[in-house]
Amino acid sequence: MRARQHLFVWIFLGIMSLCLGFILVTTGWFFDRFSILIQPGVEPAALINRFLLPVFLGLFGLRFLFQRTPARYLRPYLHLPVARSHLIRFFQATSLLSLHNIGPLVFLLPFWSRHVLGVYPLPGALAWLTGIVMLLVAANFANLVCRTLLARHERSFLFFLALLTALVYVDDLAGTRYVQTYSAHLFDTLLQTQISTLLLVLLLPVWTTLASGHLLLKQLRRAEEIPASTRRWSLPRFLRRGAYSPLVLLELRLIVRNRRPRHYLLISLLFSTLYLIFLLASPFTRGEVILGGVIGLFASGGFVLNYGQLMFSWESSFFDGLLVRPLAPRRTITAKMLLLQGSCLVLFLLSAPLFLWLKPALVPLHVAFLFYNAGITTVLVLFLALRNRQYVDVSRSGAFFNYEGFSAAHWLWFFPTAVPPSMLLFVMRDAPATGLLWLGGAGLVSLLATPLWITLFTHLFARRRRGMAEGFRRRRHR
Structure with missing residues (x-):
């Protein structure tokens, strides 16, 4: 079955390459x-x-x-x-x-x-x-x-x-x-x-x-590798309360203390600030609908699309240890969902002044994509992350973009994430306010259904976690 999937992916990529070459x-x-x-x-x-x-x-x-x-x-x-x-x-x-x-x-x-x-x-x-x-x-x-x-x-x-x-x-x-x-x-x-x-x-x-x-x-x-950061830091006391804060804090420490996940955080911040300035300052008119969809998707969802795809793989070095801890799968899934949804809000607040300064007309699009990213993009990306089986060495130093852990599915997954909102905006280009209302409304409905998504992902995680651990071990020892 997996060989057929790989063959289909290669055939698809080959056809796309031939079309692009002809163009x-x-x-x-x-x-x-x-x-x-x-x-x-x-x-x-x-x-x-x-x-x-x-x-x-x-x-x-x-x-x-x-x-x-x-x-x-x-x-x-x-x-x-x-x-x-x-x-x-x-x-x-x-x-x-x-x-x-x-x-x-x-x-x-x-x-x-x-x-x-x-x-x-x-x-x-x-x-x-x-x-x-x-x-x-x-x-x-x-x-x-x-x-x-x-x-x-x-x-x-x-x-x-x-x-x-x-x-x-x-x-x-x-x-x-x-x-x-x-x-x-x-x-x-x-x-x-x-x-x-x-x-x-x-x-x-x-x-x-x-x-x-x-x-x-x-x-x-x-002779030696660059050691991982040993800086000690913690969240403010009021954020450390609750059942999920320690798990969120643990994931944030993993990001800050290791080079590769830290780079994914940096690229998300750079896209939401510096690169966003280029996109917003460009006088696009004909492709405004499609480009607007890309801007809205990455402005608040960049961290979800970059870091979220490899969730669970980030912990592949010690995933067996996590499984034997007295930790309910629902707590793990909830903490990861809260981290991804919270990142959408943080990037939204960071990039909102740029929208107000350079393209005030796109502020409604920015708000609509906040709900879409928090409600739908996080769900799609976490569903993909639950299929991860490849080991990732978070302590490896070197290139800025190391694609260890990525497969063809990670690249192709961008299409069901980015194409539907762009197509909706294109179809509703004569009534953009209605299109944004539908987009934000769908995201809000999915956001309100977060407990249902957590229940679904908990069942998937409980069923797949042993297979994930086996895949991490097998690829780690190759």
Whole structure:
């Protein structure tokens, strides 16, 4: 049965990849028809040169979140009689085959063949394509540099990231568009075969390759792992009362004291603040309904979608010990439900001033999604978490996004969570207030039915907990 499920998932992902590849190839080949709609009278190459660098920066953000680093694959081979520098170079080379490098070329190669090659002199066309490839290689190894720096200097890196994000936002808000201007200058001079620009794009990947290799080697030579945080803290006394507060406090301590769950908390806070500013400040009109759904879902439900998916897996190292404690399953489920629902309220309060400042018209959407996330998203995510069987090492240091414990179901689960509210808002786009009322009302009804959901999840947990423990043990000892 499980083999059939995996086969279905791979077939589905294969079909989706083929469709996406066809769209990218077609768009690149017939880009001249789209450029007329975007900016008439401008050559396709001149138009796309303005946006290549901003697009690469955006793709670098996705690469930083999702691309796996060679450090994850190096450790099982360290006992072999092979020099570590050779292992690093081998896995650096294999990382170039990532979809993050191949995907942009699926669009850019047809574009280059149709709109650059034969239109501009051959040396300029080859220099332009070389610049594209070299920037992708540089981005690949720059991602390794950023992840390694983050693992060793977390606070400094996050401060620098916040500062860079603020500068890019100010550039966009002020209308100066320095990034677009520099992008146009960079690729226009490549088309003119300017030697200094070509040397720059050739030296950049060399530097990032050497820097990433040096940092990875230095990281492997560290004798000890970064110890887990031993900071002691507790909730205020009035919050420590009740039957569920100790369990909630225990989960919060797990988050704060361990690197990986703490990163999920940080990314949720960053999305609800810094990234939300970009989304709210953008002048979206045509895709306002869909984008509004995404904004509302993550603004108050980011922690649920990030951290909640791996609930119970976070405790896989000591899950057997939890099972033998005199703790009723209902208390465990209730505490986790309260933590997820409480996170929705906290993120709602943190992001509400941004909605009031940048997009006051979206405040009703923010309120409606508060009820939807607290009432429905938490239920869907906790139902998924009760199917977790994969071990997660919460103390492992390293990359910012370590996807140990994730399966295809975790990625596909986003669709039943995000698509229904977006589709409802799209269908009710002519009566948005009614759509938000239906959305918030459904969430409120589900929120009021929390005791019923807790009863259901308690039965599921009591029935599945031994299978979960067996899966955690089996995968831990592999």
